[in-house]
Amino acid sequence: MSTELVSNLVDAHTVLEQRVEEEPEIPATIGFDHITTLRAVPDIPVPSSAGVSDRMQRQRRKDTRPELAIRRSLHRAGLRYRICMPVTGLRRRTIDIAFTRIRLAVFVDGCFWHGCPQHATWPKANAAWWEAKILKNRERDRETTRKLEDEGWTVVRIWEHESAEDAAARLLELVRKMRTAAAPLRLVAPPPEATRTPR
Structure with missing residues (x-):
């Protein structure tokens, strides 16, 4: 050459x-x-430090501390439920806590990942990418809620910063109301009159 x-x-x-x-x-x-x-802009940004990268990789998608605390409180109160139940028709979407008989779907949303109005933090490193990611998560949440409500579910969203005991108490009250409303009316027949035979 x-x-x-x-x-x-x-x-x-x-x-x-x-x-x-x-x-x-x-x-x-x-x-x-x-x-x-x-590529000048990677699909996933380069982490700002090895510590940040390690912390993000350790984040759990399910069975988070707030979720486990709420589930334990509900279980202690005698409620039984399904966990990580897939949302039909939406890939990779699951209901955190599902009461299937009364069609109650509970989501325990992380303040960072779902953009809590009180506690959301917006990273300074790779800010544009994180903003787009969190806004996309919010839109997915709205889409999931719409889909479930269209199918007759009641959707409750709990922020991770809420007290697990308070959240469980609210859910317990809601479950009881929904079960009472869903229960068929039972007509109680008067007791049959006892017929005595004379002696």
Whole structure:
């Protein structure tokens, strides 16, 4: 390969690298015989530190501390329920605590991940990506609620900052009301009169 051709390829590569910084998804020649795509903005941002990366990887998707505390309180009160029940028709959506007979769906939402109006924090590192992620989570929550309500479910959302005992007490009261409303009326027949045979 001639020196002039190598020089032209290196110059072309330098120009493409500069354009990639301005426009993501530009094919750039790397080396002499293959093409790869450089991305200026990654799909998932580079973590601001190893500690942040480690903490995010340890986050639980289910069986979080607030969720477990609420479930324990409900169980102590004698209620039985299903956990992590899939939402029909919506992939990767589950009801945290489901009372199937009365169609009550309970979600325990994390303040950070679901954008709590009182306690939401907005990271400064990779701020645009996090804002889009949290707003997308909120929209998913609304979509899930609409889908369940259309199917006749009552949806309750509890923030993780709420007291587990208070949340469980509210749920216990709601479950009792819904069970009473759903129970068929029982007509009690008067007891039959005892017939005595004379002696």
